[in-house]
Amino acid sequence: MPQVIDHGGGVWSVQVPIPDNPLGHTLVHVLDTGRGPVLIDTGWDDPASWEALTDGLAAVGTTVRELHGVVITHHHPDHHGLSGRVREESGARLAMHPADTAIVRRTRGSHPSLWFDYLADKLVRAGAPDAHLAPLQAARAAGRTGGLPGLGAALPDREIVPGELLPLAGRKLRAIWTPGHTPGHVCLHLEEAHPAGLPGAGRLFSGDHLLPGISPHIGLYEDPDSATGADDGDTDPLGDYTASLERIARLAPAEVLPAHQHAFSGAGARVRELLAHHEDRLRGLLALLSVPLTPWQAAERMAWNRPWSAIPHASRTIAVSEAEAHLRRLVKLGRAEVLPGTPTRYAAV
C-alpha cells in the first residue's frame, strides 16, 4: 500500500523508504501545476524506493512520465538519489541550488578513492585515532563504493535562484536559500493561502532544514573547489544554519512540510527550540575548551544520545563533524581559537 497523504490544494506527500536507515523514509512532495506535477525531492536510489515512489504517484493519480519538473532541496542521496531515474523516464528538468550542484559535479567527476582520501584527511586533521581510520583505508583498498554519497547521482540542469519564484504555471513557489545542513540547501515557500485556512504565510517545504523532532546534522562543508574537498577555514555552517532558521521564523508559514517525519505548524516555536539547542551545545563546548582539544576529543566529551563508547563507527564520523562545526562557530564568535599544527586543536580565548 503506497503511503500517501493529501495535504490539500494540489499538494501530496509520498513516503519513499530509505533502506537500513533509522530515519525510515523521505517524504517526497508532489505539487500540481498547470503543466503537470512537480516533485520536491525524489528519494533514495533503490529498487524498493523507486517502487514506492511510482506506486505513490499512481495513488495521487499521475505517473513518472507526466512529471513536469523536479526541485531538489539539497544534494543528499535520500533527496537526490532517484533524480537520474526520474529524469530518464520523464524528461523532467532537475533544479538545485548551484552550491550543491557544485558538490554533485565534483563527486561525479572523481574516482571513489578520492572520497575516502577526503574523509581520511578530514579525520586525521580532526585528531581521529588510527583505529577509526583503519576501516576506511580497508574499504578504499578493496575499491568499495557501496553506500558512498551521491556517486552516479544526476547532474541538475536548472539552477535554483534564491529569492525568486520558480517558473511553475499557476503556482507561487519561491526558493528560500537556507544554507547550513548543506551549503546549497533550499526551502520552498508556497505563497498561497493554506487550504484549510490555518493562519500564517502559506506553506513551507523545508527539506532537512526544519524538522519537527530531529535536529539536522550540521558539519563542515565539503569545498568543491579545493583539490581535496577540504574547506579553507572560512565557512561557518552553524552560523549559516542559525541565520537560515531565523529567516524561516520571519516567514512564519502556516504549515511546514518537511522531508522526514510529518507536517507541523508552529515553525517559529520549533526554530526557537533549535536555536536554544545549539546555544546549549556551544556553551557546553566552550566550558570543555579550558584545555585545548581536537575535534575528536571534543566529540568524545560532548553529550550525545548515547555514551561515546556505544556510538558506532559511521555515527562517530558524523559526530566529529558536528563537533567541528560548533568549534568553528566559537572561533567565528571570537570565543575560541585554532592552535597551529596537526591535528587541529581548539582552545577557549
Ligand SMILES: [Zn+2]
Ligand atoms: Zn540531508
Ligand SMILES: [Zn+2]
Ligand atoms: Zn534527509
